[in-house]
Amino acid sequence: MLNLLLIPLGAAALLTAALATTDDETAVDVSKRHERPPHDVQLIIHEGTRLLAADADDGHDEEDDYAPALFARLSAEFPNRFTEDDEGIFRDAWPETRDGAIVWDDENECYWEVVTADRLTRGRQDYVQFCASCHALEGDGFGRSGVALRPPPRDFSQGLFKFTKVNSEKLPDDAALLALVKGGLLGTPMNEWDISDERLAEIITYVKSLSLPGDEDADGSTGWRDPYNQIAGVIDASDDPWTDDPGGAIEQGEGLYHKYQCYTCHPAYADAARTDALRGVEGSGTYPDDHTYPKLRKDSSYTVLDYNVAILPPDFTWHDMRRGNTVAEIYQTIAGGVAGAGMPTWKGAAPDEELWAIAYYVYDLAETYKGNDAQRAAFMRSIR
Ligand code: HEC
Ligand code: HEC
Secondary structure (H helix, E strand, O other), X not given: OOXXXXXXXXXXXXHHHHHOOOHHHHOOOHHHHHHOOOOOOOOOOOOOEEEEOOOOOOOOOOOOXXXXXXXXXXXXXXXXXXXXXXXXXXXXXXXXXXXXXXXEEOOOOEEEEEEOHHHHHHHHXXXXXXXXXXXXXXXXXXXXXXXXXXXXXXXXXXXXXXXXXXXXXXXXXXXXXXXXXXXXXXXXXXXXXXXXXXXXXXHHHHHHHOOOOOOOOOOOOOOOOOOOOOEEOOOOOOOOOOOOOHHHHHHHHHHHHHHOOHHHOOOOOOOHHHHHHHHOOOOOOOOOOOOOOOOOEOOOOOEEOOEEOOEOOOOOOOOOOOOOOOHHHHHHHHHHOEOOOOEOOOEOOEOHHHHHHHHHHHHHHHHHHOOOHHHHHHHHHHHO
């Protein structure tokens, strides 16, 4: 039998007493972090929910090569499951009470995925076991072990993600989230997780269910309960145009990196005169003192308990790359952008060939200087 209580019964009785106070008293007082009230840990979820599912158009639109074709995949897995009606709407033969059924919503013109209470319960139980210590039982990023972590754990009610390698204007699909959690975020307390795909998928469903309800009129919903959001998959990185000329890519990438002013957040890797030359402007000469340093961003959209999370953009000659060091992985991160941190999705904003060139350049910076202290110091001296 499952052990459903995390706390001994005696403590539970005390807890119930402690919780029988007014709302004001139980509200978290952030100035008293260590006195956060204990939780009435509930591991069973009694009601199922519906979460936004990928659109049937995804993957069929040639302009949009991020999204996997959910319906193509499901149809291949389960032949005869879907039929397409005259208006191009897919109808799922699975009953609406069945886990994983995809339901068309006429009013909002979107598909919802049916999630049963059983699935949410399984996801929550594993979440409490593996993730809640940092991300908190409620998913607000203020777990007991997460309190002092920098960067702080993600608040899942925001539905905002940095490193899914998905166009940052869209929500990551399950495969993108699965890959992220399995791989972890190097250089942060978010480790890689070796949990079976099946259980991880349930944890992810639960995490998605923590995003706030709302629609485009209601402020702030960025998650899976807003019918106006869109879901996309990991950016395709199979078409590296520079395989025959990596040297050319690095050279062009250096110019583009400075031309697109990535140094407004990341370091510039050139002194003022050379930055001007790379940008093709003449003698502007007015760069801030921290031109060649990363600039702490205090204006990100990430919050934990209403505290704004400051984010340090990486210096590629110094910091770990969160989601992989290969040119292709760096390309995906740049193309996707970092949602909520002012780093826009570059896919579509600049030609793909340029984004690849920038990725080569960033890769080369890390490859040449990261861990080579003497060489890095000499390079920094030459530009500072
Ligand atoms: C030891 C603390 C810790 C644990 C345990 C932990 N995380 Fe995290 N997690 C973090 C931190 C810290 C971040 C934020 C990293 C950053 O902002 O760069 C994070 C970020 C994330 C993100 C957001 C990634 C993005 O691109 O924005 C997801 C999703 C996530 N964690 C899922 C999980 C899941 C699922 C589990 C349990 C299987 C888990 N985490 C367990 C600390 C933890
Ligand atoms: C408005 C600020 C801003 C601008 C402009 C910006 N970035 Fe970023 N970038 C960030 C932030 C913030 C992060 C995430 C830092 C974190 O949370 O770890 C980031 C992360 C990255 C990463 C992630 C590396 C990893 O950890 O995997 C790469 C690569 C990157 N940026 C490249 C670029 C390039 C190339 C440009 C210009 C085309 C650019 N950025 C422009 C703010 C910015």
